[in-house]
Each structure stands twice: as C-alpha cells, then as structure tokens.
Amino acid sequence: MTENVVVTVKGLKKSYGAVQALKGVDFEIRAGEVMALLGENGSGKSTLVKILSGLVARDDGTIQVGGDASELATPAQSREAGIATVTQEFSLIPQLTAAENVFLGSGLSGPWMQSRLQRLAAPYLEAVGLEEARRRRPVESLSVGERQLIEVARVLARDARILIFDEPTAALSDVEIARVLDLVRRLVGEGRSVVYVTHRLGEVFEIADRATVMRDGRSQAPVAVADLDVDSLITMMLGRELETIYPERAKELGEPVLRVAGLEAPGVIEPVDLTVRRGEIVGLAGQLGSGAGKLLEAIAGVHPPDAGQVEVDGRPLPGGTRGRAIKAGLAYCSPDRKEDGIFEFRSVIDNLTAPSLKAVTPYGWFSPGASRRMAAGIADQFQIKAGKLEATAGALSGGNQQKVALGKWIGIGPKVLMVEEPTRGVDVGARAEIYAHLRLLAEEGLGVVFASSDLAEVAGLADTVMTFYRGRVVRSSPAAALAQDDLMADVTHGGTVAA
C-alpha cells in the first residue's frame, strides 16, 4: 500500500480547565482510505474531531495536511485545507430544496434559478445517491437519511478531500445505512479520505481499512481492520482507568415502584419491559440511536409512547403527558440541561424550587424562608457549591449545574428519578458526588433509572443493567454478573460474536 498520507497529527494535547481531554494524540490518514475512529466516552475522539474541524484550538502538537503544516484554527481554515465534517447537527434549511441547500453559503454567483441549481447540483447529488425525484422537494419532507446525504453533497460541492463522518448511521434505517456505506466506498474510490467515527463495530468491519482506537485521551497505533476481529477490537477499546468513584451497590431491594410493560415508542423498535424497585438503580446502556434515551422520554411523557403500560407504585399512569407523570412521582431529566434542565438566568434557589412551587407558596403566597430552606437543604444534600444561593445557575460549573438539574426534583418527593446522561459535561469530582447522591436517593426509597452512553458509568453505578442496540434491548442482567466486554459487545454489536 502506498504511503500517501494526507493528514498527520502528532502529539496533540488539549485541556479543558483541569481536565486533559487529549494527552498527546497521534493520528494519520491516507488518501483513498477509510479510517475508523473508535473510542468510548471520555476517550477524546470528539475533541480530536473538533480540532480537525477548526472548532477548537489545540494546546500543543502539530498537524500536517498534504505535507504542509496546517493551523486549522478556524472552521474556514479547516475548509480550506479540504477537511469537512458531517455531523448530526445538520445545517440544512428545511424549506429549501436539496439543490439549494447544496450551494447555500458557498458564494455561488449568477442567478439562483431552481433549474440551474438542480443542474449544477446534479453531479453531487448523484454522487451521494439522492434520487432525482427527491431533489426538488423541500428538505423538510425528506427522511433523516436523505438529509444526511445532502449534507455530504454539500461538502463535496466545496471539494472536500478529507471527510469526517461523525456517527453517521446513528439515526438511520438499514436501507439508509447501506446507502451511506456505499457512498463512503465511492468517495474513497475517487481518492478522497474518510474518517469514520462510530461505535458500531459491524460497520467498522464492513467499511474501514484501518482503525484508530482512542482510550483515555490517548491514541493507539492504527491497525488494519483485516487483522482484527470484534473481540480484539473490544479489548483495545476497554481498559479505561477504572475510577473508584462508584458507591457500593444496593444490598436489599424493595417493592417494584415502576413497572413498564410492552412499551413502544419512536426509536424503540421492540416492546420493552422494565421494572425498577425501591432502592434499585437501573442503568440503560446504549449509544446514540440505541433507544435507551427514547425509552425514558416515553415513560416520562415527553413524547407519548405508541403502546404499552406504565405503572407507578402499582397504579397505572394514564396518557403520556409530562404533567401526569410528574404528578405520579416520575421525575425526568433530559440530557440537555441547558435546554430544559435549568433556568440559566435565574438564581439557584429559583431553580431548585421550581417544580415544587406549591410547597414554597403556602396558600399561594410565596415564602422566601421556605424557598431558601428547601434550596439550602437540596444544595447541602447534593453538595452544590454555589457560593451564595442567589447566584445565577448559568454561572455555575457544569457539574454544579447538573446537580441543580437533578436536585430540583427532590422537592416534589419523587418516587422514581429518571435521568438521561447523568454526568455529561461534568468533571470527575462532581461525577463522584452525583453518583453518591443517586445512591443515597435510592437508599431513601426511590427507584432510579438512568440511560447513559458511558459504559463504565453504567457498570459502576447500576444494580441492574439493560443494554440497548439500535432500538432493541440486547440483554437485562444484574450488573455484578456483567463483564465489561459483554457490555461493550452489546452496545456496539448487539451481542457477543461468539453468542
């Protein structure tokens, strides 16, 4: 194989405050190859991608593109270097057609007549495999998979030579996944390079030439995929320094407090049964698109489930609305606390007492004393370091913000606490505290369910684990009985190869 390396990264370092996301990473990719980039949460792979895309500045290390040293300090520079990233966060305008979106922001001169745009965009849309009939429709009427194709067409129109696909198939159907893989093959056939970031090992074996595995902020030397199998790949991915930050598991479990039977919802392909008992912490392990998070949303009433029953404390929960769920004692925290977990511009006190307004407004009249007491109590419990409780929630660190997002539910005396990604964007210290308090809450009699893509977290914190892959439950087992590589195999491959 000729060694025409197009991108070389050496000794890349990046720290966010006290945390080192990249501890000296090497990376390379050749022309005409698909390089899979693998790694768990916290491995640093998303930071690496961001640096290559020019979204984040590196602290140290060198980058060479096409043999020349490159700065890649801004997205524009990254584009100029021929690098393009296709992420989950789309940049398509829903009301415009595919052809229009391909050229948007590209500075195309001349009249932007639909017919002309269609003609000019045709080679790129052809290259990504978007059917002709679909090209004239507004993008909002196309499927997620088709929209992704248009994103790729757009970067092709800007002559990207190195494409980074970030979890491209997480939300796609089988047919659409096949299309994406075809597309990738075609792209490299033209001499381009593709960095394929994924957690789905099956796809790695289908499409990638080599694989770089990242672990704990460091990269391992790239390995030819032909020389690997699933087990060896899993072994390479495992082995993160196991932090002893998880509290002991429950010794005794109480009565079931949450019972879910036959639940179906968008993103949850097969009906799911789930039981949570008092004192139990159930961990749902799954990556993006696995359905774990969607399951929680459906139970919480964020999106009404398509089918199935939910029972809290033996009493059935009617109709999937949030209000009813909360009333029944189901507290839910979404993975995006900035969006709907905290009131960014209100004080910590206001945040912590928001779901419990009734309790701090006896007879409808607000009692600052009661409010402060409740907030102080919760802050104590969760070790929220907020200086003064009047501080604006948005000014807190990520960890403290997350504690606010979680802690605010204490006031309503919940029966079940459901969280998606409980420690996203939270440093190790705060994580340990959050785990400790989740365990405490369980001991006090709550049932706790959390969905997480961080496998170590699931394995360490939960009493019972359910693993998800592509919308289905793979297995359900007491955490003690589950080995790390079983977990990994489940969420990346739907089960052990040898099964």
Place this chain on the structure above:
Amino acid sequence: MIGAKAQGEVESAPTRGRFSPSAWQPSQEMVILLGMLILLVVVSALTTDGYFNSGNAKAIIRAAAITGTVAVGLTFVTLSGNLLSLSVEQTAAICGVLLAMMLRDGWPAGIALLVILGVAVVIGTVQGGLVAAGANPIIVTLGAGATIAGLTVVISGGHGIAIGHNSLDWLGSSKVFGLTMPTCAFIAVAILSSVFLTRTRQGRALMLTGSSRSTAIASGLHVRRIAVLAFVLASIGCAIVAALTVSQFHRADGIQFGGLTFDALAAILVGGTAIQGGEGSPARTAIGAIFIAALSDFMILHNYSFGLRMTVQGAVVLVAVTVFHLLRKRRRGR
C-alpha cells in the same frame, strides 16, 4: 423531605424575615433607570424655573398614569415570554363604551364595573387561549384588536356616548391624599403587580415560564395556563383604565385610547423589560412610564414642538432598547 446529610460547604444565610434585603436587590436595569430619571429631574429643575413644586410632580405622574397602568398589565405578557399584545387600546375602548352605555342606562356602578371586568377577562382568555394553543401573539392580538374595534363601533352605533352625572362620579373626581384617582390606581396597580409577580405562586411561575419555556414545561409548570393568565392581567389593566377615563370625562368613544398600545409598549421598553421574557418587572415599567412623562413634561416646558417631542421619545426608546440589550448580553457573557 428526604433526610439531609450535612455535607459540603454551601453558604446558606440564616433565614431572614419576609422583607430581607436580598429580596429587594435592585437590578442593574433598575439602577440605570432610576439614575436616568433622577438625572432628568435634576436637569429639568436646573433649567426650569419653579420646577420643584409638588404640583408638577403630581402632574407628571398623573400624565403617566393611564399609559402606565396599561403598561404595567401588559408587562405580564412580555415577562411570560409571550412577546406583547397589540390589542390593549381596543380592549380599553370597548370596556369604556360598554361602561358608558351601562351608566347612561342607569345600571348601578358596581354591576357595570363587574361587567366590564368580565368582558376584559373574556377578551384576555380568548387571546391567551389562542396563544397558548400555539398561535403567534403578535398576529393574534393584531387580529383580535381589529375585531374588538369593529365590535366597539357596532355596539356604540358609531358615535360617542356621553353620560351625565352617575354613580361612578367619585371615581373620576375624588382625590386620595391629594392624588387623583388615576394616579392612585397607577400606584396601586404597580405595587400590586410587583407583589403578585414576586410573592404569589402564579407570579413566580409566570416569571419562570418567561425565563425558559422548555425548562418550565420540564419542571411541570402549566405554561398554557400562564399564557392565559398573562393576557387576562393585561386586559384587566385596560378595564381599569377605561373606568377611570370614562368616569373622569363622562364620555366614551371608540377612539379615545388611540396610540395607547404603542405608548404602553414604549414604557415597557424604556423600563428595560426584555422582550424575550423572564427579565424585567412591573415596577420598572411604571418608572419607564414616569420617565417618558417627565421627559415629555420637560420638553413641553421648553417649548419643543410635537414632532420634536415624538422624535425624541422614539430616540429614547431606541437608546434604551439598545443599552439594555447590550447590558444583558454582557451580563450573560455572550
């Protein structure tokens, strides 16, 4: 409550009384606003003879009273994240016309007032309901305003309604502590609204909803009911103003509140309430209204033409809006 283990070092001040200082910490905007007002007063005093007699101060507040009362009510709509209502002048007009007709026909004042209060509540509920269901507030209130205006003329037959002395005269002519009724109503409404916003459950829920609607929904707040409440409160402000005006001038016609909507909006904007919701207060709106009235007073005393006064008012709104916007951005670190 779940047992608390005393861990960590959270500073929680000992519980203070209801009116602890921390509860009344003025915001940056309030400080600026009061500062500007004081500055204006000082400049006015220095450049005008005889500025400082209590008559002038009362006159300013009286001038601000009608607009200010409506603006304070309207502030709830903005604070709750529902932008604004463009139908306040028409709401006031229809309440005024109905009130005048009832008084002319000899209805007891109490009943008449209750009726227009009910009408205001209905108007607010309908608009609030549409907005709560998802419609855009500007469009809804624009359409509602025109509809109400049309209804007003249909009801009144197209001409003004003059009324003689009636059971509501006291509202138009009495004075309390030497202050006219509109002034009293303005002060009372401003105080009550502030208290409502900060001290009642609904008020606090309203503020949270404006701060982040999605988080409010996630926390189990009834954001739709809050939208309805906000519009109802705005309408009630209009009804109050209608009663005050009709009782004072003994007449009602469909156009006597022309310009009120934008005047009220100007007061809100000068008061520094954020159009996005979640930041601001009825008290600031009241001061905004007073500021505009004081400015107007100053300009009249200095013989500024109507055109110049309006231009200056527009410029003040622009400056206020810009300054508060930039201030907010800096505070939020964006």
Place this chain on the structure above:
Amino acid sequence: MSVVRSQLKQWSADRDSQARLALLAVVWIFFTILDSSFASSDIVFSVLQSFAFLALITAGIGVTMIAGELDLSVASVAAVAGILAVKMAGLGMVPAIVAAALIAGAFGAVQGACIAWLRINSIVFTIGTLFAMRGVANLLTNSKSVLLPLNDLDFSEGLIERIWIFSPYTFVTIAVCLVLGIGLAIGKWGREIYAIGGARPESEAAGVAQKRPLIVAFAISAFTAGLAGALSAVVAGSGSSEAFESVLLQAVTAALVGGIGLYGGRGRMFNIVVGCLILESFLAGMIDQGVSQEVQQLATGGLLLLVVAVEFLTGFESEDGERSGLPPALRGGFGLLDRRSVNGPLRADGNQEVGS
C-alpha cells in the same frame, strides 16, 4: 424576458398559488352573486387602485417576515416619504418620488444594519423607529399638512389616470412586485433571506452571511414603504404626518393570506400579490354591500384570526405534545418568530466538554 415568463409559469403552477387564485375567484363570485353589478371594470379598477398602495407595503413587510423579522416602522416611513416627496416637488415629480423612496430605502438599510450588528430583536427596535419616524414626519410638516404645488396636480391626476382597469400607479406597483419577486426567487440575496428566516442557526452553520440579508430585507421594506407613501401623497396632493396609521393590520393580514409563514422562511411574492388582491376584493365587496367601515375592520380582523387558525390546524407540528408555537428564548437576539423544522435536527451525542 424568458426569465420572467418562466418564473411566472413556475409560480402559477404551484399548488399554493393555485389555491389562492381559487380563493380570489371565490370572493369575486360570492360578491357578484350578492350584487350582479359587482364584477365590473369600474370595481376592478378601484380595487386595483387600493391594491396598488397595499401591495407595495405588504411586499416590503413580507420580505422582513420571510427573514424571520418584522418591520413595524413601515407606516411611519411611508408618511415621512410622502412628506418628502411633496416637499421636493421642485425637483420634478418623478425625481421627487424616486428620491423619497431611495432615502427611505437608505434609512431601512441603516435600520437593518443596526438590527444585524446589535443582534437585537427587530420588533423592539422598530417600535423605537416607528415613534422616531412619526416624530420626524411631524417635524417636517410642523404637524400640519404640506400641499403639493398646484401645477403639479396634473401629475397627481395622471398617476391615477385610468387605462382600462389599470393606472400608472398600479403599473408601478406591479413592476416593483415583479422585480422583487424575481429577485427574491433567483437572486442569491433572496435565498439568503429565506435561509436566515427559515432556520437561522442552521443557516449560520451552513456559512450563510447573517448580516447582509437582514440589511437587504429592511432596506426593501423601507424602500417599498417609501415608494408607496410618496406615490400616495402625490396622488392625494398633500403629505401628512397622520397618514397611513392603520396600514399595519392590513399589510400583515394580506401577507398572511398571501402565505407568508408565521415562522419565517416561507412565502413568495406572487402569493403576496394575490393575497393583497384577495383582501382588497374582500373589502370592495363589503363596501359594495354597504357595510360600514368599522364592520370592515372587524371582518379584516376576523379574517386574520381565521387565517391563523387555518395555518395552525393544517401546518404546524408540535414538538413535545404541547402545541407550543410561542417565541423561543431568542438566542442571539435574532428572530422574533418561532422557527421549528418539522423533524428537528438530531443533536450530537456524547460530547464531553468537561468544565464548560
């Protein structure tokens, strides 16, 4: 010209446009049933005369709505332009009108630049300018009316001289709408306006300029308002600071009837024009039936609410089971109207931005 023809063909073939044209026909048929003499060239002429003014204003405010904003100052700008045109009559009528419109357009560009640069909400900003411009109008006229010199009144009459069902005024309007419509449809600046209106954060991610389309949109709305104000003032023979107070409601109604989405990123000039025709025909029909002006206003308001209801019931998908079409936390200060693509974008997962 072939560009024009192909665009017109494309527009009228669109289903939305056809539905609106059908609605227009229904309005006419309805009122003709009530009064057989309704469908006469006289009535059509007068409809087009009122339409001429409304369409210019609506076209402008519609462009800002497509961009996801709202220009509330159009009425005041029109008034100022009208006064300016009359005052500049000495330059010759056509130069005066054009100059007034251009001045208005320049003002609009400045306004758009301020809004873009400050990243401020356009409603809030244009409330300020609507006051300021109204004040300027009063300043310019000393709160009286300014009158057109007598010998220019011939021109005024010439503007509304009847040519079959049209007049020079309506020709100007049609020409301006045509140019705007084509520009919007095939110009890069047009697409940019749709982009920032349809999905502003996505447009930024796609690399679309964020300031330029705003400046263009507000320049257009002020220009067309200025043109409309200037023409109307000349036709009336006087410029007044009180003019055009009620134009906002009509323009917004016409824009909505014309299919400007409540949430930005949608709408075409052709449909705006048809929307204005529908509204004006509706009003003409009511006048013909002897309905009073107040009931007309009532009906216009009711029509607006009806359109809202229909658009709401047919188009809007809720995100979380709650029909929440309310304005979002206006991130970045742009945008007044909610933008929500039906299938929202997926968010990247697993980002460990520690310490953020």
